[in-house]
């Protein structure tokens with residue numbers, strides 16, 4: 001396949017994605033719930049999308065404004081480039097405050113930063129009942145007020161976090177809204193779309209208090225690869241993701257392969273877009289090629305991220321910049337030719353295996369099971385029987 005025909009192929013995929021009708025591979029019913037909760041779901045999604053995209057497009061000024069408000073209220077902000085930078089700054093704060101016991105509320109972000117391992121490997125004790133030091137991940141920071149929007153699964157958790165002597169909050173640089181009122185829409189969207197949401201849950205707005213002398217609040221604002229996505233105009237929209245996990249649950253490929261091939265806390269369709277840039281292209285570029293372009297992820301996303309199109313944009317980028325392995329290119333060419341040739345599809349099983357073996361150089365091909373006859377042959381046989 002040359003560059004022009006590959007581009008044509010991508011354009012056709014995009015057309016297919018934008019078609020109204022989508023196959024529903026999901027056993028989740030959140031789209032129906034959303035239709036019940038909101039009179040106009042698409043309008044709500046568009047509003048949520050606009051808020052998030054506006055923030056991502058003004059991230060520099062917005063974060064500086066948040067920092068100003070948060071610090072004026074007596075909170076301490078630590079800007080961190082990556083997880084190792086964060087862990088060393090966290091260690092300094094813990095040592096300064098003579099902390100031995102840590103009450104960590106785990107989240108996918110705390111897993112991403114490796115906080116549990118850090119506690120185990122250093123001289124700290126994980127203590128869920130302790131209020132000496134609590135580490136918690138807010139849902140969002142609020143730019144205009146310097147507040148944090150918190151979501152708890154019980155009143156007890158809320159008590160523990162808000163009464164912690166040393167409160168440590170961790171937040172990725174991308175997770176912000178502008179105004180407290182905006183949290184209402186996102187609370188509703190979370191309760192409908194977020195994976196594993198347990199009801200009832202409690203939300204709270206936390207703002208450090210300048211008059212509270214006992215208040216010891218630290219917020220770690222952490223990049224950890226997100227600015228690589230930000231500087232990439234083609235896919236920066238992926239940073240508006242609110243990590244609800246809905247795209248995973250409607251992805252036919254994820255349903256089969258699960259989390260394992262990702263070997264990362266980011267999994268599912270949105271991970272196919274961002275992982276090559278948050279981690280590295282070499283180890284994660286192949287993920288984009290697992291996508292079938294069914295478009296389910298784009299249509300379900302509560303903040304209207306065109307996930308399928310961003311995956312295609314990545315493919316295009318890797319192809320144009322000659323980042324694909326020559327073996328993959330040969331394999332794609334060969335399979336492409338096979339799939340458009342009826343003669344080739346009708347060939348015997350051993351010929352298909354031989355061909356795949358040659359192009360993939362893989363012994364695993366022996367395990368592939370091809371049907372004895374093609375759909376075409378089965379159809380003709382049925383027709384002849386009648």
Ligand code: SF4
Nearest residue numbers: 241242244245247301
């Ligand atoms: S990209 Fe996926 S995880 Fe992110 S907001 Fe959209 S549906 Fe949720």
